[in-house]
Amino acid sequence: MANELIRLENLVMEFGGNRVLDSINLSIKDKTxxxxxxxxxxxxxxxxxxxGGFQVPTSGQIFFDGVSINEVPAYKRQINxxxxxxxxxxxxxxxxxxxxxxxxxxxxxxxxxxxVGHMLESVSLKGFENRxxxxxxxxxxxxxxxxxxxxxxxxxxxLDEPLGALDLRLRQDMQNELKRIxxxxxxxxxxxxxxxEEALAMSDTIVVMDSGKIQQIGTPEGIYNEPANAxxxxxxxxxxxxxxxxxADYRVRFFGQEFKCVDHxxxxxxxxxxxxxxxxxxxxxxxxGNLCGTVTSLTFKGVHYDTIVDFKxxxxxxxxxxxxxxxxxxxxxxxxxxxxxxxxxxxxxxYGDYSSYSEEYEELDEMPEEE
Amino acid sequence: MKKTSRVITVIVFIFLYVPIFILALASFNTGADxxxxxxxxxxxxxxxxxxxxxxxxxxxxxxxxVLSTIVATILGTCAAMGITKLGKKMRxxxxxxxxxxxxxxxxxxxxxxxxMFAFAGTMLRLNSILGIWTLLIAHVTFNLPYVILNVLPRLxxxxxxxxDAALDLGCxxxxxxxxxxxxxxxxxxxxxxxxxxxxxxxxFVISYFVTGAGFVTLPVEIYNYTKKPIHPKVFAxxxxxxxxxxxxxxxxxxxxxxxxxxxxxxxxxxGGVL
Numbered sequence: 001m002a003n004e005l006i007r008l009e010n011l012v013m014e015f016g017g018n019r020v021l022d023s024i025n026l027s028i029k030d031k032t033x034x035x036x037x038x039x040x041x042x043x044x045x046x047x048x049x050x051x052g053g054f055q056v057p058t059s060g061q062i063f064f065d066g067v068s069i070n071e072v073p074a075y076k077r078q079i080n081x082x083x084x085x086x087x088x089x090x091x092x093x094x095x096x097x098x099x100x101x102x103x104x105x106x107x108x109x110x111x112x113x114x115x116v117g118h119m120l121e122s123v124s125l126k127g128f129e130n131r132x133x134x135x136x137x138x139x140x141x142x143x144x145x146x147x148x149x150x151x152x153x154x155x156x157x158x159l160d161e162p163l164g165a166l167d168l169r170l171r172q173d174m175q176n177e178l179k180r181i182x183x184x185x186x187x188x189x190x191x192x193x194x195x196x197e198e199a200l201a202m203s204d205t206i207v208v209m210d211s212g213k214i215q216q217i218g219t220p221e222g223i224y225n226e227p228a229n230a231x232x233x234x235x236x237x238x239x240x241x242x243x244x245x246x247x248a249d250y251r252v253r254f255f256g257q258e259f260k261c262v263d264h265x266x267x268x269x270x271x272x273x274x275x276x277x278x279x280x281x282x283x284x285x286x287x288x289g290n291l292c293g294t295v296t297s298l299t300f301k302g303v304h305y306d307t308i309v310d311f312k313x314x315x316x317x318x319x320x321x322x323x324x325x326x327x328x329x330x331x332x333x334x335x336x337x338x339x340x341x342x343x344x345x346x347x348x349x350x351y352g353d354y355s356s357y358s359e360e361y362e363e364l365d366e367m368p369e370e371e
Numbered sequence: 372m373k374k375t376s377r378v379i380t381v382i383v384f385i386f387l388y389v390p391i392f393i394l395a396l397a398s399f400n401t402g403a404d405x406x407x408x409x410x411x412x413x414x415x416x417x418x419x420x421x422x423x424x425x426x427x428x429x430x431x432x433x434x435x436x437v438l439s440t441i442v443a444t445i446l447g448t449c450a451a452m453g454i455t456k457l458g459k460k461m462r463x464x465x466x467x468x469x470x471x472x473x474x475x476x477x478x479x480x481x482x483x484x485x486x487m488f489a490f491a492g493t494m495l496r497l498n499s500i501l502g503i504w505t506l507l508i509a510h511v512t513f514n515l516p517y518v519i520l521n522v523l524p525r526l527x528x529x530x531x532x533x534x535d536a537a538l539d540l541g542c543x544x545x546x547x548x549x550x551x552x553x554x555x556x557x558x559x560x561x562x563x564x565x566x567x568x569x570x571x572x573x574x575f576v577i578s579y580f581v582t583g584a585g586f587v588t589l590p591v592e593i594y595n596y597t598k599k600p601i602h603p604k605v606f607a608x609x610x611x612x613x614x615x616x617x618x619x620x621x622x623x624x625x626x627x628x629x630x631x632x633x634x635x636x637x638x639x640x641x642g643g644v645l
Contacts, residue, residue, distance in 0.1 A: 101540035
């Protein structure tokens, strides 16, 4: 595995007595794609700005290659940034924007020309050299911003919600493009987003943040399949979260029934949160089911139906390709693999109940980020 | 309703420009009497450019206007940069203080400056320190708020990430200002400078109190002229000044509307992809 490039130690950030970051400890490995994921105001952008050198932490240390860089100003760090809304210089054309950093570092025009040319090629903007920035589309501006940062051969590229202003199709194209660029140049990317799909699609490592704290660090699969607490389970994908109890290893009780599961290492009879992903639930005939309930709502989503089923007053979301009309009585079957048990946390009971489910639910995730 | 407002607009413009038109007309009059237009001539202008005393006054005014504009523009831009970095409370407090020279009656500003210079003169054991330097200080004082008020909104409109981007790409904070920030706020700087220049060029009240016998500007001296009959060549001078100021104002408006248009374009573009 690659070496550690950046380490954050006990990072605390306060704005006017308001604690925005609460002892962040994070190790970022060289040449990896790491994503800071979380809702607005979780501290992810602040973390990024501290790494970039635009903000000084209230306390804590930032190490770069083993050396503390707390006192190193932004312009001396081997780190470049792709800003939210790109922050291209409007008075310069595409070429001069990309050449900006190279000119500051005093390279010869010949060297600059070859590096800018190469960069324009790798972001497919050849022929746009003399275009004015305001005349470019959002996607093109995005690529200029990436080129302007990468042309300086940084060791780390920071990206602050770079795809936020693009439409859906373009966003998906750019996700692939970014991943390709990261692998091509072989440097560390630290990416900030509130979009879980983006994070899952691109990252080697995802850091889930909320309220200034790291909730979980892991691979996309790890975070999706083994969320650490109710917040992570709810933020990454959809989850039904219920109260349970672990009578013994590999056994969990909820809804008055005991199920087999794959989790262990809890105290006997410890109270736990149980996560069941809506797409992992098999709908069967009532007599074959572990649990039975009535369909109360149905929404067609293209690939599947969002089916809300009432089990003893607790509503679950089930995603299924099968059609079960409202009012039908169905059973469900749960395999041990599909039950995930989590320790109780401050988030227990806050998430994972679909009793107030509505179609606007998903749009809540799309709230624009403010500083 | 529309018709009335149009009529009122015309009347306002007549009130505004008829006096200037009469002045211009008088500058081309062959007769000495303002009331009767006897014939057309450029002689007043020829006489004007032969009058060394008048030209020296004009030169003095121009020197003060240019110097005070340069100093006020530099200081004002620095001040605006500092003010944007302040907290909200501090900012509004500073802005109130900054605006005082603008809202304060000129006569109060003039007399208080004169008193201060007199006091400073006594401290330095000089007879009188009034002259070009006191005049310059006074003009910078009343020009500063115009520069600050023009530059501040530009700084607020500017994407704060632009400065960060410059730092990110290796600029020191000073380089970031000269390579990025200044381009973004240039229209404000130019507008502030032009305003300063015109304010300085025609200031009479404050200048009257802080200038010494050695260095007199045009408006101050012209005040002395008005005690006796004015020679028509002065009308020619005024007409020229009016035209120069008019050109400056038109230039300023063109610059402003041009940058506003390109700004608008950028925003609508950004809006399009949202």
